[in-house]
Amino acid sequence: MKNLVLGIAVLCFTLTSKVDDSHHVHGRGQARIKITGDKVAIKLKLPVHNIIGFERQPKSKAQRQELVKAEAMLLQVDNVVKLAPISECELASKKLTVKRFKKKKNHEHADFMLSYKFRCLRPSELNEIQFVVFDRFVKLQNIDVLLSYGAKGGTKSAKTEELTRQRDTLQIVKS
Numbered sequence: 001m002k003n004l005v006l007g008i009a010v011l012c013f014t015l016t017s018k019v020d021d022s023h024h025v026h027g028r029g030q031a032r033i034k035i036t037g038d039k040v041a042i043k044l045k046l047p048v049h050n051i052i053g054f055e056r057q058p059k060s061k062a063q064r065q066e067l068v069k070a071e072a073m074l075l076q077v078d079n080v081v082k083l084a085p086i087s088e089c090e091l092a093s094k095k096l097t098v099k100r101f102k103k104k105k106n107h108e109h110a111d112f113m114l115s116y117k118f119r120c121l122r123p124s125e126l127n128e129i130q131f132v133v134f135d136r137f138v139k140l141q142n143i144d145v146l147l148s149y150g151a152k153g154g155t156k157s158a159k160t161e162e163l164t165r166q167r168d169t170l171q172i173v174k175s
């Protein structure tokens with residue numbers, strides 16, 4: 001049952017993708033944020049290269065330690081995103097996986113796939129989300145964000161926006 005639920009979750013993830021999943025560009029991350037009632041789901045894809053400087057499977061003990069350290073940092077949500085404190089959003093769940101694949105010339109690449117789920121006491125006050133991940137990992141240059149609002153039977157509205165090191169905060173304007 002657990003696998004089935006996971007399968008469905010992964011399928012939804014793919015189907016609702018509007019930020020292109022196939023692109024893997026060093027320096028550029030992708031985020032999908034969905035706000036539904038008092039729930040906020042954030043999915044983030046970051047090239048591993050921008051976090052630890054290499055993407056192949058770790059070969060030495062030092063590299064393995066670097067990967068473990070990076071994963072621990074990413075699982076601390078305060079190192080990645082900050083939701084407007086006034087909205088009183090609490091982290092409800094988090095998940096991190098590494099997706100490995102090969103591109104041209106058999107070069108190994110990898111993405112960190114992060115998922116955070118929040119529950120907010122005052123969701124109407126959620127007016128911004130800061131991507132502090134830019135401060136923590138200096139090789140990260142841009143994040144393409146897709147922000148959408150959930151509604152019964154699908155997505156109500158969506159917008160895409162590019163965040164950069166200089167402009168790391170997503171403004172949320174509700175219509």
Ligand SMILES: [Zn+2]
Binds near residue numbers: 055110
């Ligand atoms: Zn790569």
